[in-house]
Amino acid sequence: MKIALLGYGKMGKMIEQIALSRGHEIVLKVDANDKEYDIALADVAIDFSIPTSAFNNITNCFKNNVPVISGTTGWLDQYKEAVDICSANNGAFIYASNFSLGVNVFFQLNEYLAKLMKNLSQYNVSMEEIHHTQKLDAPSGTAITLAEGIINNTSLSGWKLDKADANEVPIVAKRIVNVPGTHTVSYQSEVDSIDITHTAHNREGFALGAVIAAEWIIGKHGVFSMKDVLNIG
Numbered sequence: 001m002k003i004a005l006l007g008y009g010k011m012g013k014m015i016e017q018i019a020l021s022r023g024h025e026i027v028l029k030v031d032a033n034d035k036e037y038d039i040a041l042a043d044v045a046i047d048f049s050i051p052t053s054a055f056n057n058i059t060n061c062f063k064n065n066v067p068v069i070s071g072t073t074g075w076l077d078q079y080k081e082a083v084d085i086c087s088a089n090n091g092a093f094i095y096a097s098n099f100s101l102g103v104n105v106f107f108q109l110n111e112y113l114a115k116l117m118k119n120l121s122q123y124n125v126s127m128e129e130i131h132h133t134q135k136l137d138a139p140s141g142t143a144i145t146l147a148e149g150i151i152n153n154t155s156l157s158g159w160k161l162d163k164a165d166a167n168e169v170p171i172v173a174k175r176i177v178n179v180p181g182t183h184t185v186s187y188q189s190e191v192d193s194i195d196i197t198h199t200a201h202n203r204e205g206f207a208l209g210a211v212i213a214a215e216w217i218i219g220k221h222g223v224f225s226m227k228d229v230l231n232i233g
């Protein structure tokens with residue numbers, strides 16, 4: 001399949017490697033200064049760019065009938081608008097805050113644990129995410145998805161960075177050189193703690209998941225998630 005890479009940074013380069021190893025062709029590499037390009041050359045686009053460019057990159061694909069996979073985080077205030085434009089153009093779209101198989105299993109585990117803890121008022125939930133120092137957004141998209149998984153399965157009503165109210169999930173975001181992505185959800189009581197952690201050792205898992213999603217979406221129309229692609233949960 002002919003792939004357009006929208007964003008040719010750390011993830012774009014890793015996706016290129018994985019895509020070539022699976023027999024695909026990269027027909028476009030679009031980065032910050034590339035304003036004029038013909039997205040219609042591609043069978044599918046994979047967007048790992050920056051928060052301020054994702055919406056335009058993605059909706060340009062819908063308008064040109066190119067299915068699009070996006071892993072860019074930090075732009076989700078415009079997600080609903082993107083979905084509406086996708087539907088209006090009969091397009092195909094998958095956004096995931098995290099494309100790795102391990103994190104998608106971890107998302108399910110997090111929801112299951114939240115259900116178990118729902119009525120145990122002696123425990124307080126909190127979250128920590130650690131990423132490399134170049135990351136533009138905080139908290140991470142993955143942390144937001146985890147917080148939503150807790151909120152949807154408990155009586156908590158929101159999340160906040162650092163100091164949260166009693167009815168919110170507090171998230172601490174740490175930035176440490178070269179960390180690909182570590183997420184921990186903790187439940188603490190006076191007598192014990194329950195912690196679940198996902199640790200990415202490198203970026204390969206994210207990239208492989210994105211390429212698998214791109215392979216899966218060809219020929220489909222609609223808005224999907226990694227749950228559809230991986231058939232879990």
Ligand SMILES: NC(=O)C1=CN([C@@H]2O[C@H](COP(=O)(O)OP(=O)(O)OC[C@H]3O[C@@H](n4cnc5c(N)ncnc54)[C@H](O)[C@@H]3O)[C@@H](O)[C@H]2O)C=CC1
Nearest residue numbers: 007008009010011031032049053071072073097098099206
């Ligand atoms: N969903 C997932 O599984 C994952 C998501 N991410 C997210 O993906 C995004 C990219 O991550 P990295 O590759 O690590 O960042 P990066 O900073 O290495 O690469 C981003 C690239 O986008 C380029 N760019 C800037 N404006 C652009 C535009 N208008 N069109 C196309 N490209 C443009 C930049 O020049 C840069 O090369 C971030 O939002 C990050 O949070 C990262 C890893 C996994």
Ligand SMILES: O=C(O)C1=N[C@H](C(=O)O)C[C@H](O)C1
Nearest residue numbers: 073097098135140141142181
């Ligand atoms: O910026 C990153 O690097 C990552 N971003 C994603 C996020 O915000 O959750 C996914 C992964 O953790 C790496």
